Amino acid sequence: MKTTYMNPYLAGFLLGLTLLATIVITGRGLGASGALKSAVVAAVNTVAPQHAHESKFYAENLRSLHENPLKAWLVFEVLGVVIGGFLSGVVSDRLAFVTEKGPRITSTMRLGFALIGGLLFGLGAQFARGCTSGAALSGMAVLSTGGIITMMAIFGTGYAIAYFFRRLWI
């Protein structure tokens, strides 16, 4: 399995151009967690439509999203991410079912922590109205105060607590 990656500055430059193209064409930035939200809203609306219409969070999102919550810009963009990521994996020969983990924990532990981490990220992104892509990166591109504060909070917290979670990674 090849593990050579693109030069990070070149990758960053290309990613920046992609983000710029997104802003120029659509007027909005990139995102990711918004697609998770659409998926959850759609799922709740299918499984328990009455609950979805009574609960304020789902009702508000059903109103602001399309009648079909999955017909949203970010859902299509994230589908694209899956395709693009897969293509890159094919090109660089990196397709494999593996669990990556630090040397001092078991795979089961790693998956447990991945679940908790995902949960926290999904939750936090709702407060901040975006994740690393939608709030931090896109917010930085358009110099949004809120976006840059969220970015500093994410990375600041990461560094502040990294020591206490070092067993997970090193």
Add this chain to the structure above:
Amino acid sequence: MFPLVPNLISEELNLIVALLIGIAFGFILEQAGFSSSRKLAGVFYGYDFTVLRVFFTAGVTAMSGVIILGYLGWLDTDFMYINPTFMQAAVLGGVIMGFGFIIGGFCPGTSVCGMAIGKIDAMVFVGGGLIGVFVYGELYPWFEGITNADAMGPLRIFDSLGMSQGLFAFALIAMAVGAFIATTVIERKVDPDGPAKEFNAATHRLAGLAVLAVGAVLVFLPDYKERMLTAVSDTQYLETHPVKEMTADELAFRLIDRDPRVSVIDVRAAADFASLSLPGAVNIEPRQVFQKEYSELLGQRHTRKVFVSSDEAEARKAALIARHLGYENVYVLCGGIDRFVAQIIMNTPSTADEPCRFQRAAYDPQTAVPPHDELRQAKDTERFRTKASVAMQAMIKEAKQKSVKPVKIVKKVAGGC
């Protein structure tokens, strides 16, 4: 002018655009190594600063592009989605996500990318993300307050810090380059075999200098709109760029005559406009002249667009902007609404017509009109104004009663994560 979406790209086509952009996004993330949680977490432990390098470079590139395109007038930054600022929620959400990053080793975008190439931890992270949204949705009544507290609107960081956009951009670029150098030094100490080993020092130094040079240029690039608005606020610019003028008498005559080829563009604040406006006038403040929704009105070639403000100064600015944008047949009302009210509506007897602001130097009452003609003209004017006063008052009253002000439909770009 970009962005294309609200006006030129349909909703369906926009979804195809989303898919294509997503493919590019996903491909680049995976190529950069963002599908690997070990690599992502490295940024917090010093063994791999790829996240910082890619993230900062991307942000700085896109930001510079936005500023440059805005300066050139190719990108209408007023239509761009600026993530709104909710101070408490931005901090709280960021802190929670910081925990999520360290514990989970991914962020939503990168986990989707990792999932695509078969990373099992990434799939579990995505599952966790869905649960996180669900938890938030179920507990929304408790979270709603703090999520919506401190709404500050689409705040820009340079305004918050009280500096110019360009200066902030340069500072950010300088910080990025500084961080690149510092982290490379750290990374080489923590893990001599880390990714920084591969870097060609000469190329990277050169790229760093080039990026700093671009940053230095940004300091001097104001937004296209701001540039226009500043230019037209300069007295000297106004004097060297005369605009065609229309006197209050002529405008009153045309309005009473119900001339279809005249549009009155009132550039005063909405409140002033609401309290008194000329019949058929449209309220467009100077910075709104740029907006696409008015292009149909302002683009009517054979219609005289008469810009009016209280005292003509603001109208002159707006008229110059309109002319600069390529609109033709642009006029300003001599003396503004104030003089129109005094001369026509109130019909206050005045001895002489004051010339327009920038005609003063050239105007010489001694040679302008022979004395006997002047007398006759004054009488004609007086007669006209007496009639016009009654007619205008009736028309304004009539227009107020109808008061079907055109509803402005502003298509806004939707955004958010």
